[in-house]
Amino acid sequence: MNSNRKKFDVFLSYKSQDNDFVQRLKRDLQLRGIKVWLDKDEIRPGDLFVEALENGLETSKTVVIVITPESVNSGWVRRERARALSLATSEGVQLIPILFGNVELPGFLADLQYIDFRDLSKYAVNINRLIWPGITGKEVLFVGVAGIGGAEWDRLREILYQSELELYDIEDIDRVKWPGFERSDPYKNGRLIQENTFDPSKQVVIVVDPFEGLPEEGRTFTRNSPLEYLDFILHHRNATRGLEGELIFILYYKSGAWETISLDESYLRREYRQIEKLSNKLTIDDIIDRFKNYFTIHQDTSGNGNLEKQFQNIWIKVQREILKGKPLSASDPI
Incomplete structure (x- = not known):
């Protein structure tokens, strides 16, 4: 047939x-x-x-x-x-x-x-x-990118770790070499390192990354600029949607991150000149609004299990995005 x-x-x-x-x-x-x-x-x-x-x-x-x-x-x-x-x-x-x-x-x-x-x-x-890999025939890798961290970020990375152990019924993550981004400068070149035991042609990589707002001096692993980073996500999500080695991003949203960017108008004007041609001449507010509708997990310092609940809810939504192949928002597709 x-x-x-x-x-x-x-x-x-x-x-x-x-x-x-x-x-x-x-x-x-x-x-x-x-x-x-x-x-x-x-x-x-x-x-x-x-x-x-x-x-x-x-x-x-x-x-x-x-x-x-x-x-x-x-x-x-x-x-x-x-x-x-x-x-x-x-x-x-x-x-x-x-x-x-x-x-x-x-x-x-x-x-x-x-x-x-x-x-x-x-x-x-x-x-x-x-579903993974049963019905879809694809394997899922959960990746926690290094960020400024804190106890709650370590807890979220542990959730990703345990999710992968359970999914593949293994006892030690050593059997799974996670992919990651170039540690020294992860977003400037947008180069994804694939070092895992799965077949890259049959996998979906879920990248969970802290979004902290404006970059801080002296932190080499933080993106060079928020807008460059957002454009990087847009590009790689669209370039891999529904294809082999699909990439999808979940942002771990630090409280106040969007507001920090929005308030620094001079910084945005300077960055916008560089990103304008890469983003189909969207306004700065357009770009930020699109990512507010993206998959986000809010910062949680309470330790009461809210991170686990957030991750499970987001993971369901991410699967709908991957399996249906539809835009994240009907009114403002990414």
Whole structure:
């Protein structure tokens, strides 16, 4: 089948008794930008059931089979499994079993990598694993760029570290060599160093970086100018959007950073002369407003877990941006 006809990212095969879990799964996948085929949504009154199922399977890039005690012996689920296995062989459709409830992986699926949802305390981690690299076929690298730091920035970097450990089910980050920016002058040349064990053609790099406002003297790792840095992000985000080695940025926003830039009009006028031709003659306020709508995590010194919540919420939004390939803001696209 022509890949252009694959309009769904995933087909969910399940037993009706497992509807509550599957509805939760569907909702959380869609929240992250995954296009889901589910019988209750796609089969209309009057449709031929078998024909509709066949069409759903053929127009989906991935088939997720929900393995539960109820589904193991279901005739309809067995039929969907058989067709999915056939499509996996003939058309390269990705087949992913997930385990839910008191059940083991059936022998005929033993050669496939599965996602284990039997422990619901790990539900959020398993959703990430199901998408990255399961449904998408891409791996995610979380990168925390060195900044002026402080305890809260160290805590955020630890969140990134733990997220990657969980995502790839590893015990030590030494197995993953993170990419990074040239330490001495990270933004002047915009040169990204790729030193990792993943396939660069099948990865998405999430760069989390402190945005501190105007550069401070004597800090060689701080961008040469805020506007040059913002233009750097715009350029690299647009240049890699939807392509191999995609880059997306999350700014760790220090309180007052935007205001510091906005108030220094003489500094902005001086910098604007340099950046004007790189930014399609946007005004300074236009540039700053666009980044206020970008992905930002606000500085948090409370230590009460707010950073973790912010990161999880932003990570969901970032996935929607990557998977849908849509601008961050409909009224002011980046």
